[in-house]
Amino acid sequence: MAGNNNRSIGAVNKKGQKIVEPEYLFFEAPRQEFFMTGSEIVKEAIRRASVDISVAYPITPQSEAAALVGELWTEGYVGDYFRGENEFAVMSQCAGASFGGARVFTTTSGPGTLRAFENFPMWSGARLPILINVMVRGVNSPLNIQPDTLEMAFLLDTGMLIWHAETAQELFDMLLKGFIVAEQPDVHLPIAVCIDGFFVSHTKEMVSLTGTDICLPHYDPYRSPVPCMDMEAPPMRMMRDPFVMKSNYISYATHASWQQEVRGAVERARKYSVRYLGGMIEEENSDADILIVSSGTAVAQGREAVRLLAEEGIKVGIVRIKSIRPFPTEELRQATKNARLIFVPEFNVSGWMAREIKSTIDRNHRVIAGPHVAGGMTMPPEIIAEEIKKVMHLRKKELVHG
Amino acid sequence: MGKNNLKICSDLEDIMPPEYRELVASATYGKENRGWKDIGSAKELIEEHSLCAGCPEAIAFRYVLASLPNPEDTVMVGSTGCTSLVFPHVAVHNIHSLFGNQNAVASGLKRALKLRFPDREKDVVVLAGDGATVDIGLDMTLQAWFRQEKFTTICFDNELYANTGGQESGLTQKGFVMKMAPQGKQFNKVRMPEIARESGCAYVAILTVSKPNLVERVLKNAVLIARTIGPTYIQIYTPCILEIGKQSMEGLQEMRDAEGPNDRFAFREFITDEAKAFLADMDEKKKAAAAAKIGTAAPAGVK
C-alpha cells in the first residue's frame, strides 16, 4: 500500500512494535501482571491493536478510556484521533474511516449508544468491521450514569457481533480478539465489546498483559468482501451501499437477501468466536441442579452467591455467556439440560437475557428471570442467594401440594 | 489511482457491458484540463440520470462530474434524497450511509485516505440536497467546517424536500406554501453561504447551473482549495420543476430568473486571502508551465 512501511508479520512499526500473528499474541506471548482500571486496560489493548483511527466523545463512564486513546495518538500508536460533535456524528465518522479502509475503534455509553443508534444497523449492512467498546450505562429518563445493561437489548438485532466481558482481563483480550474476528472476510461485521460501566471501567483489578513490544497485524481492506472506497480498485462504477428505491420485486429481494447475508455472516463468526474466546460460554459445575446463567458482572456477583450457598451446603453451578451475538444456542441447551432451576441475574429492568435464554432452551419454565437490579444499583451476592433459596422453597411446596 | 489500472482483461472484453468498455476506452480519467466541454465527445462519468425528465439536478450532476480535477482519485459522499437516485450511476467510488450524516462520513473518509495514502491526493467531495445539508445534517455540516476538514461540500439546493414529495426545508423561501407549511413558510431562507463563510470555509460560492463555465470554474476552485487549505462550500440552485409546477423545458429559464443581480441566487463568492493567494500562485505556475512548453517545443520544431 502506498506510503506505508512494511506491514507484514515480523515487520517493526514506527513505535518499534513487532507485528506478530494474532494467535501468538492471544495465546503464546509472555504476559506480565498489572493492577489497573478498565479504562487503562482499553488504552493498553488499543496500544497493541494497530488502530488507524479513533473518534471520541465525552460521556460517563467511557470518557476516561476515550481520552486515553487520544494519548495513544499523541504517542504515535494510533494513526488519527479527534473529538466528534455527538455520538451520531462520531459513529458516522467511524463509518467514513472504515469505508476508506482504516481499522477503527470507538467507545460509547448508554444515552450515547441510543443517540448513535441509526448507525449500528448501517455499519452491519455496509459490512464495516468497526470495534466499539460499549460501557453500558442507564438510559434516560430519569437521567442516570450508573451501570445498566438495557442498551445491549437494543443492540441485539442490529446485525453486529456482541461480546460481553466480565472483567478487565477479559476486556483486554476481547478488544484485541474482536478486531480479528470482525475483520475475517467471511464475517466482516462491526463488533460491540460490552462491559458494565464503573463495575469494569472504573474498577481497579489485576490483569495480565502482553508486552508493549508486539502488536496485531494491520487491517487489510482488500480482504474485505465489499470494495474499499478508496478509488483504487476498478471497476469504477461502485457505490457503497447501493440501495434500490424502486418499488419492484428486485428491490425487495435485494434488501432481504442482503440482510439475510448479514445474519449469515453473524453465524459464520461463530467458529472464530469459539476458537478465540475458548468457547461461547464458560461452565462451572454446570451439572448442578441449580444454575446461574448470565453475562457480564451479573455472573461475577453470581460467583460470590455460589460461595455463600456452598457454605450452606447448596450446590449451584455457573454458565457464563461470552458471546451474545452470535448466541450460544446449542451450548446453552447442552449446559442446562440437567438443571432443575436456572436463575438469570441481570443489571437491567427488562430481563432481556432471561428472554433470550427462555427462547433458546426447552422446558423453559425452569428459567427464573432474576434477580434484577437497575439504574446502577448494586447486586449483592446475598440477594442472589436469597432469591435462589426462596424459589427452591417455593418449588418444593408446589411439589408437595401438586 | 492511475488511469492504467482501468484495463479490461482482453479475454473478457467481449462479455463486458458496452457502457463499461466505453468507460475504459473514452472516459476522461487522468485527462488534464477536463471540463464540461468534454460532455458529448467523451464518455461521461454518469451513465443515466434517473431523475425526472428535464430536472436541472441532472445537468448539474453532469457538470460537476465533468469538472472534477481528478476523478480517478476522488471519492464522493452522498445522502438520502433525489441525489441518491443518481449516485448508483456515477463512475467514481461513492458512499451512501444515512440521511444527513454526509459530512461526518466524509470527515472519517478523508482522514482514512490521508493516512493510507500520505503521499497522494485523494479528493473527497460531498454532494447532498438542502434537507440533508441544512436541516437534518446541519450540525455535522458545520462541525466539519469548524474542524477544518479538508473536503468540498456541495449542496444541490432545490429549496424543498423533493424526494419525499415537496415539504418545506430550511432553504425554502419565506411565505411559500408547501407540505408541512400549510400557512406558508414562517421564516427566511437560511443564509447558508454566509454561515459557511463564518464557520471557517476557505471558499464559498452560490450559483445556478445556467452557465456551465461558471460551474466548472467554481467546482475546480473548491476542490483544489479544499485539498490544500480547508473546507469549501458550493450551493447550487437546482429547482424542482415538479414541485414548483414547471414543465420539463422550463428548468433553465427558472434558474436564469433566479440569478439576477438582486435575486437570491445572484452569483456570490467568498474567498479567504490565503485561498486567493493559492489560486493566484496556481495560475502563475500554470502559465509558467505553458510558457516552458512553448519554449521547449519551438526548438524541436526548428529541428
Added chain:
Amino acid sequence: MRKRINIRISGLGGQGAVTSAHVLATAVYKEGRHAISNPFFGAEKRMAPAESYVRISDQKIYDRGEIVYPDIIMLYHPQVYTMGKCYTMPFYSGLKKGGLVIINTDHPLLNEEDIQRLEELEARLLYIDATQIAVDIAGTELASNMAMVGALVGATKIVAMDSLDKALQDRFGKKYVASGGTATLDEAIKKKFAKKEQLLAKNLQTIQKGYEISSAWVETFKTPMLV
C-alpha cells in the same frame, strides 16, 4: 482477620475517596493478595457525595459495585453525616457485626441514638481529625485522605506500610491519567510541592501520623479487633 474485608468510603467530591481506595487496593495487590477497588459517583462535582469501595481477601474476588454489607466504614467529611451526603441512610446501614467506623472530624459527631445503634452492632468508632493532620504535616487538606488511610491501616494492620509506600509511588510517582476533576486536583497538589519526591514524602508522613494515632487507639481495647 475475616476471609473478606469490605471497606466503604463515603466522602465528598474532591476529597480523594476514589484515589485513596485505589492506593489501598494497590498496596494489597503489591503484597500478592487480592483486592478490587471501584468508585461510585454522580455527576463529577466538588462537595457532592462520592463513594468508593475496597474489597480485600486472600482468595479471588468477583464481587464489585457498591458495598452493601461493609466491615469497615470511613467518613471523610462531617457533612456526610450532618447533611446526609451519603448513598445510604443511615451511613452505617448494612454494617456487619463487630465492624469499624472511622470518621474525619474535629469533635464527637454522632448523636446518642446512632452511638447506641453502633454499640448494638458491636462496632468500634474512631474520631480522627484527619484534615488537621493533613494541614499540619502536608500543608494542605487535600492530603486528609492519606491520614484516613493511615488510620485504617493502623487500626486493622490490613496492609504493610511499606506496601502503601509502593502504592503511593505508583499513583503519584509517575504520569497518571484521571478524569477531569481528579486531574485538576492532581495538578493543584503537585503545585504545592516543589518536587515529586517531596509530595510522596509528605503523603507518607501524613499516612504515618494517622497510623500512629489509630494504633495507639487500638491498644486501649482489651479485646482484639474483629475485622
